[in-house]
Amino acid sequence: MGKKQKQQSDQPAKQEFIFQNKNYLFFFVGLACIAIGFILMSGGGSDDPNVFNEDIYSFRRIRLAPTLVLIGLGIEIYAILLNPHKKKN
Template sequence: MRRTEKKESIFSSGSRDFIFGRKNFIYMGIGLGLILLGLATMAGGSMPDPNKWEPERIYSFRRITLAPLLMVAGFITVILGIFKKSDAPAASPESGDASPSE
């Protein structure tokens, strides 16, 4: 006779808590938005006349200064979202983990 046992998956044995909290995802989303905004700001159209060089269109403040600053701010925001400590779950009253209030 073949005995059938229900095998427990290694994935279903653990708790289903996320590594990051809601605020972490918000920070990472804002950072991703800043990065995409910086890339869109850096992108630009072509020259109106292909026979004439206009350096002020290519080397403008928007493309040379503003866009990289937006992207760096986005990367910093994403890194802060990753390294920010997640909010601790609220302690249940029966666990006795209540901390004294000051």
Template sequence: MSKRKKQKSRPTGTPEPEAESVRVVAKPKTSAVPRSAARTDQQPLVFGKDTYLWLGGGFLLIVVGFLLMTGGRGDDPNVFDESVIYSWRKITLAPIIILSGLGVVTYAIFKK
């Protein structure tokens, strides 16, 4: 059989897919307003500038506390020097500064 007869002898129960027309619609351009100015209709941010300053100060205190806790390596690994490892700076001062930094961060979060 030729190709034409095969095409004509196809069962008529299955319709051939038709090409769908696609319509492209261009969206209108929005006004060129900066994002910061367009935010006026939305809800304001939760934290303000002063809150972020308090948070930064609290995190800075935490970092300073951890830096105060560093060190303590002796010159001779065979000699244990208690005054270097258990100094007042590492055992008392550094934890107080870290806890005060955590307190400042907590205050900044709850402050409104």
């Protein structure tokens, strides 16, 4: 073994996390969007099974909430694929 190889093997390997603060920030923003979407989707039921409640077909439950969930999933994918070590030119 040469001197260079011996010096390199004596030093402990520095562990580095895959995700950085920027990844976690986007992760939590996406998680919040998904949670808000599911909260908006909930409700609209009726206490009496013989009475139909039209609120189940509202814009909030049919369009807004699923869109928020899909946006949140897109942000989650971006947070996973984001490389914070990439150098800007």
